[in-house]
Amino acid sequence: MEPNTIFLIFSFILGAVVGSFLNVCIYRLPREKSLAFPPSHCTSCSKPIPFYHNIPIISYLILRGRCYNCKEKYSWDYLFVELLAGILSLLLYLKYGPSIHFIFLFAFVMALIVITYIDLEHMIIPNVITYPGVIIGFVYSGLSTDYDTLKFLMENLQYNFLYILFIFDEIKIFSSILGAIIGSGSLLLVGFVYKNVRKIDGLGLGDVKLMAMVGAFLGWRSIIFVVLISSLVGTIVGLSIILYQKSNLKYAIPFGPFISFAATIYCFSGDLSLDYFLD
Numbered sequence: 001m002e003p004n005t006i007f008l009i010f011s012f013i014l015g016a017v018v019g020s021f022l023n024v025c026i027y028r029l030p031r032e033k034s035l036a037f038p039p040s041h042c043t044s045c046s047k048p049i050p051f052y053h054n055i056p057i058i059s060y061l062i063l064r065g066r067c068y069n070c071k072e073k074y075s076w077d078y079l080f081v082e083l084l085a086g087i088l089s090l091l092l093y094l095k096y097g098p099s100i101h102f103i104f105l106f107a108f109v110m111a112l113i114v115i116t117y118i119d120l121e122h123m124i125i126p127n128v129i130t131y132p133g134v135i136i137g138f139v140y141s142g143l144s145t146d147y148d149t150l151k152f153l154m155e156n157l158q159y160n161f162l163y164i165l166f167i168f169d170e171i172k173i174f175s176s177i178l179g180a181i182i183g184s185g186s187l188l189l190v191g192f193v194y195k196n197v198r199k200i201d202g203l204g205l206g207d208v209k210l211m212a213m214v215g216a217f218l219g220w221r222s223i224i225f226v227v228l229i230s231s232l233v234g235t236i237v238g239l240s241i242i243l244y245q246k247s248n249l250k251y252a253i254p255f256g257p258f259i260s261f262a263a264t265i266y267c268f269s270g271d272l273s274l275d276y277f278l279d
């Protein structure tokens with residue numbers, strides 16, 4: 001096999017193994033349980049799951065999604081999360097290869113999977129993910145900033161709007177800081193409008209912090225894309241639910257999954273004049 005094929009297979013396995021851990025996070029984080037203790041056990045009969053019954057994807061298929069002990073049927077979601085994490089990891093490796101972008105965007109996308117599932121089930125986005133997420137996003141941007149270009153731009157500093165905008169575009173750490181600010185700011189604004197028009201709280205602070213994390217990782221331009229696409233998809237899904245149920249939406253639908261979806265797409269669509277950013 002070619003080395004590249006081996007790396008591709010490895011990236012899928014890495015994603016699936018991490019996906020298995022994501023399932024633990026999705027179940028335990030909102031229940032405020034420890035991620036490490038106790039070790040994996042059946043949520044039905046509490047029997048510990050030995051490692052040979054805990055192989056990502058394969059164990060689920062061999063045991064046909066049932067507990068090896070009490071035969072309780074497990075949700076398809078466990079398998080789906082492991083497959084999704086594996087596929088996204090493979091696609092990220094295809095796009096970015098062995099690079100700092102792969103490492104950080106892998107962590108970013110994995111966090112988005114956990115956020116999506118927890119928000120769908122519990123209508124919360126844990127601070128335990130978004131706070132460190134913002135910091136790690138800044139670290140990523142700081143590490144991938146071109147400091148020679150920054151030095152050059154600073155030495156030739158011009159005090160006009162276009163030049164300043166150009167700096168925020170070219171210098172990743174600046175783009176990242178601006179992204180976190182306008183990301184959270186734009187969602188606060190959307191939430192404010194929503195509250196005054198529909199008289200209900202449509203967006204939570206969790207969504208605001210999530211957008212700060214997206215901006216920190218992907219830069220300020222991504223915010224335009226993510227706000228547009230997540231609102232569009234969210235509206236389509238919301239209207240479909242209303243039509244399907246033939247009733248008004250009395251409960252709010254979580255917005256985190258739509259933000260996560262749009263941000264994941266953005267990781268791959270590096271063409272919306274983003275080449276500068278994801279090179």
Ligand SMILES: [Zn+2]
Nearest residue numbers: 042045067070
């Ligand atoms: Zn069991």
